[in-house]
Structure formats: structure tokens, C-alpha cells
Amino acid sequence: xxxxxxxxxxxxxxxxxxxxxxxxxxxxxxxxxxxxxxxxxxxxxxxxxxxxxxxxxxxxxxxxxxxxxxxxxxxxxxxxxxxxxxxxxxxxxxxxxxxxxxxxxxxxxxxxxxxxxxxxxxxxxxxxxxxxxxxxxxxxxxxxxxxxxxxxxxxxxxxxxxxxxxxxxxxxxxxxxxxxxxxxxxxxxxxxxxxxxxxxxxxxxxxxxxxxxxxxxxxxxxxxxxxxxxxxxxxxxxxxxxxxxxxxxxxxxxxxxxxxxxxxxxxxxxxxxxxxxxxxxxxxxxxxxxxxxxxxxxxxxxxxxxxxxxxxxxxxx
Numbered sequence: 001x002x003x004x005x006x007x008x009x010x011x012x013x014x015x016x017x018x019x020x021x022x023x024x025x026x027x028x029x030x031x032x033x034x035x036x037x038x039x040x041x042x043x044x045x046x047x048x049x050x051x052x053x054x055x056x057x058x059x060x061x062x063x064x065x066x067x068x069x070x071x072x073x074x075x076x077x078x079x080x081x082x083x084x085x086x087x088x089x090x091x092x093x094x095x096x097x098x099x100x101x102x103x104x105x106x107x108x109x110x111x112x113x114x115x116x117x118x119x120x121x122x123x124x125x126x127x128x129x130x131x132x133x134x135x136x137x138x139x140x141x142x143x144x145x146x147x148x149x150x151x152x153x154x155x156x157x158x159x160x161x162x163x164x165x166x167x168x169x170x171x172x173x174x175x176x177x178x179x180x181x182x183x184x185x186x187x188x189x190x191x192x193x194x195x196x197x198x199x200x201x202x203x204x205x206x207x208x209x210x211x212x213x214x215x216x217x218x219x220x221x222x223x224x225x226x227x228x229x230x231x232x233x234x235x236x237x238x239x240x241x242x243x244x245x246x247x248x249x250x251x252x253x254x255x256x257x258x259x260x261x262x263x264x265x266x267x268x269x270x271x272x273x274x275x276x277x278x279x280x281x282x283x284x285x286x287x288x289x290x291x292x293x294x295x296x297x298x299x300x301x302x303x304x305x306x307x308x309x310x311x312x313x314x315x316x317x
Contacts, residue, residue: 070161072221073129075136076228078152079143084121084231087142091123091229094138100127100224112236121231126224135227144234151232164218171211178204 081087085107092102105123112118127135136155143149178201185197 068161069159070164070218070222071129072158072160072218073132073155073225074157074227075132075155075225076152076230077136077139077150077154078230078232079139080149080151080232080234080236081142082144082234084119084233087231088121088123090142091125091139091231094135095125095127098127098131098135100125100135103226110236116235118233118236120233120236122229123231124226124228126226129223129225132225132227139227139229149234152230160218160222164215167211167215167218171208171215174204174208174211178208 079087088105088107092105095102103124103126105121107119107121109117110120125135132155136153140146140150140153181197181201181204185194185201188194188197
């Protein structure tokens with residue numbers, strides 16, 4: 001009988017640990033009352049599932065209405081300033097003051113259509129989620145004219161409450177299964193039983209650590225919002241000017257396309273004369289030499305046959 005209950009508990013543990021779908025049906029509410037002693041996992045899950053169904057029926061909103069919403073908020077911003085390096089330093093200083101941190105930062109040069117090299121900066125920061133709006137406003141205050149110098153602004157949110165609640169339910173089931181396995185292993189006497197329970201316990205611990213890692217990622221992402229910032233130079237968006245005239249709209253686009261086409265043909269001609277033509281000449285020299293040598297050998301042989309007709313007649317005889 002003892003072995004029967006031992007095998008039954010092992011089977012119950014396997015079913016409860018490997019069936020996340022059942023865990024998703026549990027409600028994230030106050031702790032469920034636990035019976036004294038060791039109870040099989042299905043007997044503990046049934047009341048929780050019933051309680052979840054009752055809550056969903058009575059409230060009409062499901063179990064997520066009884067928990068705090070866990071939302072991951074992120075934002076991106078592209079601005080134009082006079083000095084990107086100075087603006088990047090200001091953003092880093094603001095991040096430190098808000099108890100945030102810089103994920104990555106980079107400053108580099110980009111070439112405009114006019115062939116001018118201009119500095120550009122890019123950085124990603126994380127600030128407390130409750131100060132995300134404040135951080136965005138301070139970054140936008142760096143631009144001279146918000147109406148023209150804020151090129152892109154985006155803010156998004158991802159509600160991970162359901163995923164987090166599912167993970168918490170699965171974690172609770174696994175921790176209960178772990179406690180039962182420890183009690184079973186303590187009372188087991190046969191070596192094969194101890195090894196079987198130990199292997200199951202190891203698998204449970206691995207699943208617990210994985211779930212804790214996922215929960216920690218959700219918690220940290222929700223607590224610290226990410227802002228992806230691109231800082232461009234003011235000169236990179238300077239309008240096209242021709243003799244003091246600044247064309248706009250379709251005229252500007254057409255003139256800019258014409259200038260780009262002329263640049264392309266001019267650059268292609270320069271590349272052909274300075275690069276492609278010398279390469280072709282260098283490649284053709286050996287070919288020409290080989291052809292001249294072959295022609296000289298052929299001519300010499302023909303000349304030898306003409307100068308020695310007797311040798312040809314002897315061969316015929």
C-alpha cells in the first residue's frame with residue numbers, strides 16, 4: 001500500500017509539473033487554504049479552478065481584474081540639435097539624476113547628400129517607468145524648435161499581466177510539488193525510490209529557476225522603461241538653397257533628384273577614368289603580349305616552310 005501511494009504521488013507530481021495549461025486556469029488572488037498533511041496535487045488544483053470560475057462569472061472581467069496591471073512601457077525619439085555630442089551628454093546626465101542607467105551610447109559621423117560629414121548620436125537609456133513622461137519632456141526641451149526639430153516620437157506599452165500571472169501560478173504549483181517531493185524523499189527507504197524522486201526534484205528546481213528568471217525580466221522591464229534616442233545635427237535637415245532661393249515641395253524634390261542624378265553620372269565617370277580604365281589596361285597588357293608572341297611564332301614557322309621547299313618535297317617522296 002505504501003508503494004502504491006508513493007507511485008501515485010510521483011504520477012500526480014508529473015502531471016501537475018508538466019501541465020501549464022491547468023496552471024493558467026488558476027486565479028491570482030489571496031493564498032488558497034491548505035489542508036494539513038500532504039495532499040495530492042489534483043485535489044489542491046480543483047478548488048482553485050472552481051474559485052477562478054466563480055470570480056470570472058461574478059465579476060465578468062476574469063481574474064486579471066483582481067491584480068495590478070503589469071505594463072512594459074517603451075519609447076523612441078528622434079531629435080535635431082546644433083551639437084549632438086552636447087545633447088547626448090545632457091541626456092546621460094538626466095538619466096543619472098533619475099536613478100536610471102545607459103544601456104548603450106554611440107556617436108558617429110554621417111554623410112549628407114551634399115557630401116558633408118556631420119555628427120550623429122544614438123543611445124538607449126532606462127528610467128523609472130513612473131518618470132518616463134518627465135524624461136521624454138526633458139529630452140524634447142533640448143531642441144531649438146519643437147515644431148520642426150522633433151522628427152519622430154513613439155511610445156508603446158505591452159500588458160504582460162496575464163503572462164506574469166500564469167508564471168506565478170506555475171511557480172506556486174512547482175514549489176508545492178517540490179515540498180512534497182522532499183517529504184517523499186525523506187520517507188523513502190529504497191535506493192531506486194530515492195534516486196527517482198531526486199531526479200524529479202532536480203527537474204522541478206530547473207523549472208523553478210527558469211520561471212523566476214522570466215518573472216524577474218517582466219518585473220525589471222515594467223519598472224524601468226527604455227527610451228531609444230537618435231540625435232541628429234541641425235545641418236542634416238537644412239533646406240536646399242539655390243542662389244538664395246529655397247524651393248519647396250515637389251520643386252525641391254525634383255531639383256534634388258536632378259542634382260543626385262548629375263552627381264551619380266559625374267562620380268561614375270570619375271570612377272571609370274581613375275579606376276576602371278587603368279584596371280582594364282593592366283589586365284589587357286598580358287593578353288596583348290601573349291597574342292603578339294603567338295603571332296610571331298606562327299609567322300616564323302610559315303616563313304621557315306617557305307624558305308625550305310626542298311624539305312617539303314623530300315617528305316612527299
